[in-house]
Amino acid sequence: MRRRFSEGVVAPPVTETSLRDTDRQLTPAAVLVPVVLRLTGATVLLTQRTTHLRDHAGQVSFPGGRCEESDASAEHTALREAEEEVGIAPGQVEILGRLPEYRTGTGFVVTPVVGLVTPPLNLKLDDFEVAEVFEPPLEFLLDKANHQRQTMEIRGQRHEFWAMPWQGYFIWGATAGMLVTLHRFLFEGVEA
Numbered sequence: 485m486r487r488r489f490s491e492g493v494v495a496p497p498v499t500e501t502s503l504r505d506t507d508r509q510l511t512p513a514a515v516l517v518p519v520v521l522r523l524t525g526a527t528v529l530l531t532q533r534t535t536h537l538r539d540h541a542g543q544v545s546f547p548g549g550r551c552e553e554s555d556a557s558a559e560h561t562a563l564r565e566a567e568e569e570v571g572i573a574p575g576q577v578e579i580l581g582r583l584p585e586y587r588t589g590t591g592f593v594v595t596p597v598v599g600l601v602t603p604p605l606n607l608k609l610d611d612f613e614v615a616e617v618f619e620p621p622l623e624f625l626l627d628k629a630n631h632q633r634q635t636m637e638i639r640g641q642r643h644e645f646w647a648m649p650w651q652g653y654f655i656w657g658a659t660a661g662m663l664v665t666l667h668r669f670l671f672e673g674v675e676a
Contacts, residue, residue, distance in 0.1 A: 489581035510593040514561035515548025517598040527619035534615045544655045558595035571608030583665050588658050596662045620650045626667045
């Protein structure tokens with residue numbers, strides 16, 4: 485993974501179908517894609533958001549959020565939000581690089597920042613935003629056989645999205661799309 489980021493390979497971005505050909509103003513955001521280096525194999529730390537939130541309530545997501553004016557970069561936003569939401573100390577994260585921006589149907593343009601996280605994790609969840617955390621194996625998330633293309637109808641319009649169900653969790657939408665982009669980045673280079 486380190487080598488691939490250092491080579492400067494660019495993956496094609498995955499964008500939600502509802503945002504193609506739109507000029508709508510999007511809110512900048514960043515997430516940390518936290519690859520946890522466990523002795524048993526790498527995992528990815530994901531959050532289950534609380535159900536009362538205004539944006540993405542109850543969904544599975546990476547730690548992250550809106551960019552603030554005081555944030556110097558997307559990396560700063562991702563590290564700040566990861567520390568605020570789940571207690572990952574910035575010093576535990578080796579930033580590898582960015583994936584292409586992901587444009588969501590809910591009005592965000594998200595920069596995924598990939599980082600290697602060194603345990604032990606002394607997680608402290610923000611119980612207003614995060615209901616729980618879990619860690620699917622990186623190997624599972626990067627296996628193309630686990631990448632499902634699904635559809636749903638919202639307000640009379642059909643939307644396609646990526647999904648990766650894992651042990652009772654439904655990883656879908658932007659989070660799954662970013663994981664598909666990570667797969668493409670690592671294994672397919674610039675192929676679509």
